[in-house]
Amino acid sequence: MITSSEFDDLGRNLPAGARHYRAFVGPSTTYDVVGALQFSLLIALGLREHHTLLDIGCGSLRGGKLFIPYLLPGHYYGIEPERWLVKEGISRELGQDLVRLKRPEFSHDSSFTLSTFGRQFDFILAQSIFSHTSKAQIHRCLEEADKVMSPSSLFIANYAIGEQDYEGDDWVYPGGVTFTPTSMSRFGAEHGLTMMPIYWPHPHGLSWFVFVRPGNESAADALAQQPVQLQQALAMCQKRLAEIEGHPYVKLGMWIRQTLRRRLTRSDGVVPPPSNVG
Ligand SMILES: C[S@@+](CC[C@H](N)C(=O)[O-])C[C@H]1O[C@@H](n2cnc3c(N)ncnc32)[C@H](O)[C@@H]1O
The missing domain is CATH 3.40.50.150 (Vaccinia Virus protein VP39)
Incomplete structure (x- = not known):
């Protein structure tokens, strides 16, 4: 401490x-x-x-x-x-x-x-x-x-x-x-x-x-393996995704989506499929 x-x-x-x-x-x-x-x-x-x-x-x-x-x-x-x-x-x-x-x-x-x-x-x-x-x-x-x-x-x-x-x-x-x-x-x-x-x-x-x-x-060689490049590419994508998710328009869109989903959720908890799905 x-x-x-x-x-x-x-x-x-x-x-x-x-x-x-x-x-x-x-x-x-x-x-x-x-x-x-x-x-x-x-x-x-x-x-x-x-x-x-x-x-x-x-x-x-x-x-x-x-x-x-x-x-x-x-x-x-x-x-x-x-x-x-x-x-x-x-x-x-x-x-x-x-x-x-x-x-x-x-x-x-x-x-x-x-x-x-x-x-x-x-x-x-x-x-x-x-x-x-x-x-x-x-x-x-x-x-x-x-x-x-x-x-x-x-x-x-x-x-x-x-x-x-x-x-x-x-x-x-x-x-x-x-x-x-x-x-x-x-x-x-x-x-x-x-x-x-x-x-x-x-x-x-x-x-x-x-x-x-x-x-x-x-x-x-012991530490330089192929997955390293993939991990680094993944880290870059995660960072980019976090930036996109932090954008005010995206946040607003996500909020609207969640609100609509909540409103559309039936009492049995099932979300109805979008109406254009055949
Ligand atoms: C982020 S710190 C990292 C220090 C150290 N490597 C560590 O891990 O604690 C960057 C260091 O680089 C030094 N620095 C700045 N310009 C430099 C240069 N031209 N040549 C060498 N070191 C420099 C800074 O003074 C600072 O101490």
Whole structure:
């Protein structure tokens, strides 16, 4: 049970995007589970302690507070333009002792310079990044990914699937952007990467995928199966249906239909068929 002072301290009363180390990176009520889902996904995809991980937009170490203790010293790298988030993540979630022991490295670059550490990575993570980026930022990120991925590296990311691509030039936050699966796959292909949709939960409906170099598709096989595409298509249809059902005209129509059905229902509970049915 969370006490009311803990509730305030954890930013639970603040909207996503507010200047609190938890709320800034998303709804603070799901801070714990979004961190755990990143960690468990990478473990399921084969992350082991000797691997190196680059966490793009690592924020306040929502995932980092689990990855850093798990990985061997010097194996976690984070990029985060907002210095204060990393500072708060260390002081309020990770602790200086673990920083001394595990020696994570951070960059505060804001141009997706993944090559800033001058090395390659076994795993790259972009959690809730492509749900805020412009196309140009995605291209810049993938151009840089090409420099830091070995033939066996996995680049794990998520995004909000939509029927339209975001066409703006700016990072959007709070709020988010959408891309179609076809576009996201094409962005990868333009940088020599194959996109493999994978099934993994996300409390805010983001869809996960892995970019791999051609020939390394089997690395994501365990989670990348055909039904994933169907599930993602279904999620998109459900979202669209909810939007349609929320439209005032549709709501009015549904209300009229229900009212008519109630009035037409006979006392024995049977709804008579429409008169044009032969
Ligand atoms: C929605 S938050 C997700 C943070 C983190 N991945 C997590 O799961 O907690 C997006 C993060 O991306 C960071 N960001 C914004 N522009 C960026 C850029 N150009 N490069 C890397 N990170 C960026 C933001 O400061 C923020 O911390």
